[in-house]
Amino acid sequence: MTPFPRPKKKIGRDWLIFFLIFIATIIVLWIFPQKKQTVIHISWRYFLEMIIILPAIMVIIGLFTTWIPKEMIKKYLGKASGIKGFGLSLLLGALPTGPLYIAFPIAVALRQKGARIANIVIFLSAWACIKIPQEMVELQFLGLKFMGSRLILTIILITIMALFIELIIERVEKRKNDLPA
């Protein structure tokens, strides 16, 4: 299981990019020595702010990924209906269980089983942007007010968007059926 969309090849590439940026930074600071103190100070401060929560975030991701397999999400989401279904789609989407492309096959299977389009859109959107570890890092760096209001607004607006998309798709499909063959 891979909580990040980073195949092995890409990790090597990420380290290479870091290495190149690091060398470029050394050259830049050699040209502008008066900026050296500031760059080191700022980078170090942000590194500390991140590293102090990163192991915890990774433990949370690891535990959730192991305890909540894909099949479980599929099972619960299949039962979702009505307002409760919206809530369940949101919650299941928000569990830290992997990158967005893992969610597509789950969504397809649900669609074939006859799940509501609105539920599927809510599930996908929640999976994309309301992950629990992500909310925690947002809390750390941007504060409770920012994180909280963005979360509440996101929940309200993706629900409205999901209902709107459902309406459009059902209209289009109905019109198709009404047309004489």
Next chain:
Amino acid sequence: MKWTTIFINLFALVCFFISYGKDKSKTKLALKVSLKSFLRILPLILIIVVFIGLMLAFLSPAEISKIAGQKSGFKGVLIFAFLGTILHIPSLVSFPLAASLLRSGASLTAIAAFITTLTMIGIVTLPLEIKELGQKIALLRNGLSFIVALAIALIIGVVL
């Protein structure tokens, strides 16, 4: 130390002890996943902190404010929403970047737009989404998400 730091670490600790009490071997497996994820994200974190250091050392708050602050107006918000759409930065590392911009002159609206489009819209995964879910759902979801992100950003700008 910030209360958020303590809260996040406590939450992880509680989760860990519950898991360990229930199933030792499963918890070990989970920690392996954690370690792998950590090693995966580490180079990206190092890249972003060096980038933040350079950006803040060479751009003054006045200059950042001109691009992304109140003065930039709706155009600045649109630029950041668009950047969030096309850039492919993992959300976990986007928050320190967002915070650094915000602390040195960027507006709440621009930063909220950037984070929201970054997470909600997946240009890189769009072809796969179209293939699996069909053009209609995929294009409607990603297209409307851009408008939703702008709405979220504008409301946050007004409320906070």
